[in-house]
Amino acid sequence: MSLREGFELPEKLKSIYKIMEVSPVGILRNYALNLIYGKVSKYEVEAKSFEKKYRCSFDEFKNKIEHMDEEENFEWEDDFMDWQFASENLLYWKKKMDEIMSE
Numbered sequence: 001m002s003l004r005e006g007f008e009l010p011e012k013l014k015s016i017y018k019i020m021e022v023s024p025v026g027i028l029r030n031y032a033l034n035l036i037y038g039k040v041s042k043y044e045v046e047a048k049s050f051e052k053k054y055r056c057s058f059d060e061f062k063n064k065i066e067h068m069d070e071e072e073n074f075e076w077e078d079d080f081m082d083w084q085f086a087s088e089n090l091l092y093w094k095k096k097m098d099e100i101m102s103e
Helices: 011-020 024-054 057-068 072-101
Strands: none
Touching: 011 024, 024 057, 024 072, 057 072
16 A cells, blocks of 8 residues: 555545544554554464463573474474564564654
């Protein structure tokens, strides 16, 4: 989705926003924050489920994986990749949330 240069709101929407005393920018900001909050919640739940499953933090689990000597545990390796993805995305979306909220 892209916004065109010179985008104009229809008059009916402008009048509704004026009556409700909200700005279109504020609405778009809140909409973005709601979407981001959904992503943050999703990745928090996923990370917590791995913490519960392995009874340790991501960093502790990463250390276990890195020190497996000639062992193969495909479930652990798959979970590690999923947990890493969730952790990285959680940090990314929290940063985006902070950026938007600080504007």
